[in-house]
Amino acid sequence: MKAITITILKFLITIAMVVGAGAAAALWPLSEETAQEYPEFAYLQWPYLAICELLLASFFTLLVAIWALLNRVRRNSIFDASAMRWVNLIVGCGVFATVLLVMALIPVAVITHGPPGLSILLITGITAAPGFTLLMTVMRQLLRQATGLRTELDEVI
């Protein structure tokens, strides 16, 4: 991967982190407003705020892991065993996000209906998160095979 590509990607990650931090802060007043607009769902405010903040936390962890992997690509050590740990972290983030979204979906689907936008967001998330996790699992296998091949090739004189 060219150095300029890595720099651009790191720049995009930084922007995503800033936007994410802004969203994490904006959620607090936003949830307050939503609770006042739909007083019948006000009891959902704190659980869903917690779930959203945890989702953003896993998103930040994901960005950190991608940053670490980009560093390894630049140093040409992406096929070391240590890179696998970061990929495992990414898969863990996907699993964590999926669990959180399932937890968020259950009250809305079973017990009561939340604000209309919430259902749409949750259904989008509940398809995107497992899809992402599955994709990363496949990528992880690819990396493992590539690392094995590279290790074998390094032994050739």
Place this chain on the structure above:
Amino acid sequence: MSIRVDLDVRLAERHMSVGDFSEAVGITPANVAVLKNGRARAIRFSTLEAICRVLDCQPGDILRWDPDEA
């Protein structure tokens, strides 16, 4: 590994040091040591060709199968 690489005799005949040999062939001195003490698991044909060119020999002159070793 039961394939032996006998470089010492050929190197001595030519009065060539390991450093000069490794530089001429294009591999690291560490890899030359790996070849000599039988820890090599694979070798490229391009490396073998370079070795034969530098030592002016055939592959069979430096490669030996040692059945007792396996």
